[in-house]
Amino acid sequence: MKLALAQLNPTIGDLAGNAQKILAQAQRAHQAGADLLLTPELALCGYPPRDLLLDPAFIQALEQQLQDLAQACPAGLGLIVGTVTANPEAQTQGGKGLWNSAVLLGEGQVQHRFHKRLLPTYDVFDEDRYFAPGGTQGYFLWAGLKIGVTICEDLWNDEAFWGQRRYAHNPLADLAQAGVDLVLNLSASPYSLAKQRLREALVQHSAQRFQLPIVYANQVGGNDDLIFDGASFAVNRQGHLLCRAKAFAEELIYLDFETTQGDFLAGPCQSLPESEPAELFAALVLGVKDYLHKCGFSRAVLGLSGGIDSALVAAIAVAALGAENVLGILMPSPYSSDHSLSDALALAQNLGITTHTVPIEPAMATYDQMLAPLFQGTPFGLAEENIQARIRGNVLMAIANKFGHLLLTTGNKSEMAVGYCTLYGDMNGGLAVIADLPKTQVFKLCHWLNREDEVIPAHILSKPPSAELKPGQVDQDSLPPYEILDRILERFIHHHQSRQEIIQAGFEPETVHRVAHLIRRAEFKRRQAAPGLKVTDRAFGSGWRMPIAMKPSWEA
Structure with a gap:
């Protein structure tokens, strides 16, 4: 099987424009002989759509665009699209009215819908505000393979990696138990400094633990205050990095799955930026x-x-x-x-x-x-x-x-x-x-x-x-030297240390109290x-x- 991965830069709300971008990559992938094309999380509407999700007309237009995309998709190509789908069980079960979904399109219609199970509510994430969690982990059959589907946070609950569980379920463990051959992940993971190394370490650990090849498709581009760095990648069942797309740029890359080996073959691997600056x-x-x-x-x-x-x-x-x-x-x-x-x-x-x-x-x-x-x-x-x-x-x-x-x-x-x-x-x-x-x-x-x-x-x-x-x-008439100020700010803002903890680390008490007061007052x-x-x-x-x-x- 030949898998294509489209690392896309969507514009939030531009449903027609995003669909056209997906379709263009689908046509390229089909011409290259790909069997399946993977896109990032919510690629059809852009991530994060936030309160646009409260507008019923937006949800209706999104579903219509999905159906139109299914009709336009080249015959013989499976297309996995990140989108939002309505939850018909919401009123009877008292849940949210929407799912964060991955939808498999093929032969002119919707073949399968898979829903994100783990909904983050920390830092910039507020998914529980809009979405219901998916009930069971999904997979589908394609080209003789049993392919598992996860969405972003579904990969981030490996208790063996973190030392603790963030959620009750580990979707990846469930897929491994179901006997899938490989796992695809649609992500919209916001950038922060050195985060790509954490992503790769997590996915490599999980692949090795469950003996599953994993493909990680990440959104790229800026949306409001958030930046998405792309750098989509794949690892084999031993956890070895096989390929990586460019960071901070759109790209279409290809991976070949060797059925006899039960694994992906190595592909092109772009380097990450050479330094922190x-x-x-x-x-x-x-x-x-x-x-x-x-x-x-x-x-x-x-x-x-x-x-x-x-x-x-x-x-x-x-x-x-x-x-x-x-x-x-x-x-x-x-x-x-x-x-x-x-x-x-x-x-x-x-x-x-x-x-x-x-x-x-x-x-x-x-x-x-x-x-x-x-x-x-x-x-x-x-x-x-x-x-x-x-x-x-x-x-x-x-x-x-x-x-x-x-x-x-x-x-x-x-x-x-x-x-x-x-x-x-x-x-x-x-x-x-x-x-x-x-x-x-x-x-x-x-x-x-x-x-x-x-x-x-x-x-x-x-x-x-x-x-x-x-x-x-x-x-410095008004502030401590920046070398000292920034070290205090790092402890206070990023590590949530108390004034006493910062003082015990060797900082002058009066300076610590003054900086803490200034931070609170400037809110x-x-x-x-x-x-x-x-x-x-x-x-x-x-x-x-x-x-x-x-x-x-x-x-x-």
Whole structure:
């Protein structure tokens, strides 16, 4: 049997467009002599569809598109499509009205429907909100083989790998007991740094444990804050990696199953990105490109401060959209250093992007005049500093509105964590590109960009970070050194350590208490921030569900 695997980048809700993309790959696979084509989880509607699933018209249109796809599918080819199907048992059994399904199409009609059994509700996942769990594990006969079907999370409950069970059932164990010859998995597994290595280790362990070849088809592309890295793969019954599709790109790959050996033969194996920075950069480029294009934008604008954050965002935007589609705006104030302007211009020259300079001093003077009667007798402080950021934010939004660009915000995760950012100022925009990158990671990524030629001007990498909202200001006036801050944030945000645990690890108590207080206090800002691209296992996005109005008395 010849199996084709289509690693697809669907657009959520574009049922006709997604179906056409699937059909095009089906035609290619058929011409190549494939017997069966596998697509990712919910490939027909895109993942995650979220509350679109509450619209009955959406579900009806999805089913009609599935039927149309079945009719158009080449004769002789089996097509496994990820989609949503209605649960007719919901009203009588008190369950959810939908299933997350894998549907086998062939000879012009629906042959089988299989339903996801394990529904994740952690991090960014909320599948129990919409779906009923499948009752029994399914398989079908094709080309003389007994083929098991699983959907994403169904593979993630191997107690021998994790040391514990997340769910009551292990679908893979059930399929092994049913005597299937191989297992196909439709996935839409969101990207986070180094997650592919975990996926492969899990699947290799399970294949070896149950002596089953496993094929893993993963979605690729950006959908809102989530990035899907693809890198679909297959392992044999000994757990050896046989093939891997490209990371961060669509691809159609083929696998031959040798019936006499009862296993897949080795196929093409694409390499993963060569380093952590290379992987992060590829993910962020894909996230920016898809967010803009799927939202109907072709060009981006951002403020260039001469600092490292805006420099990195500009470099990512150029890689995603092309230099001709990125506009940089310089907005100097009386507190801006000469090198801020020269560094920003040098960056723009290195990247080949157009810039415009809009000084904000006239607007600052007007605000001073307008607010003088109310502010009279008070010292210069945070309000006056933030007015500068808000002037810049208004300038950028005006340009974005006038020319139909998407405004990219440039704040990093360290700043978002402790609130070192201004609402309706530097937080303005449609996409927060590096909101999940700590400041120390920003520096690492910029040094990586400069590994061959200078992309980020050297002075941007060497000067102390500063918002330049008052004379001589640097970030460390208000924050601990980023090397210390980021280590505390990692423990607090990613590992859920208490203040005392962090202090016992050797951090200065006053600093720990202050950072924890800043994180809690900044929640109202994060709730109003632009969507941020998720690249770690704990991002300030759809998987972060902290209350705003709260009092952490247990931390006192």
